[in-house]
Amino acid sequence: MVLAINPQNPQPRLIKQVVDILKQGGVIAYPTDTTYGIGCDIFNKKGVKNIYQIKKRDPRKPFSFICADLSDVANYAQVSNFAFKIMKRHLPxxxxxxxxxxxxxPDSVVTRQKTVGIRIPENAIALSIVRELGHPLVTTSANISGEDVYHDPLDIEDALGHMLDAVIDGGILRGDPSTVISLIDDRIDVLREGVGDISWIHQL
Structure with a gap:
């Protein structure tokens, strides 16, 4: 099922429809500010298990998740003053x-080191879903692990639609993955270079 949602002004009725799917353990494909993601409610074990199966992903590799805002992040991660200043400057x-x-x-989104990856994408659809849901949304790229990421929601529907409960059409996205930065122990460590600029790190 493809749901076309306005990327600038998401229709509340459609956002609620998506959230109803998530609350029932559904898995969706949705746009972010980089690529399309596959996600579910992080507290729904069935949904998380399904995403691992859809992506054929190693269960030892946990997923990141999307929070609504910085105040929400503090519920799920230890945010020092240093980390807060960095994140406030660069999020969404x-x-x-x-x-x-x-x-x-939940353990399903925590690494063995008890760390988590958190996103606040600059995308009105994704953030509207998280706010309406009331807690974070699992986020992982819309593809089979190791294969190319899909940029067109209609391609996602063709390839993965039979395993998803909804594909949200927010337009074609041609971005690369997000930049992953560790802020553990108040140290900045770039784990993956992606769309996010890292030149600011050398200016600190």
Whole structure:
């Protein structure tokens, strides 16, 4: 099922429809500010398990997730003053920040080191979904692990639609993945260079 949602002004009725799917354990494809993602409610074990199966992903590799805003992040990660200043300056944006997890985070999205990857994308559709849902949304690229990422929601529907409960059409996205930065122990460590600019790191 493809749902066309306005990328600038997401229709509340359609956002609610998507959230109803998520609350029932559904898995969706949705736009971010980089690429399309596949996601579910992080607290729904069935949904998380399904995403691992859809992507054929190693279960030892946890997913990142999307929070609604910085105040929401503090519920799921240990945010020092240093980390808060960095994240406030660069979020919403195309970054995934790695922080120590709080106890509320399900094991399925926590690494062995008890860390989590958190995003606040600059995308009205994704953020509207998370706000309406009331807690984070799993985020992982819309593809089979190791294969090319799909940029067109209609291609996602053709390739993966039979395994998804909804594909949200927010337009064609040709971005690369987010830049992943660890802020553990108040140290900046770039784990993956992506869309997010990192030149600011050398100016600190």
């Amino acid at each position: 944006g195309p970054y995934t920040f790695v922080l120590e997890a709080t106890r509320i985070v």
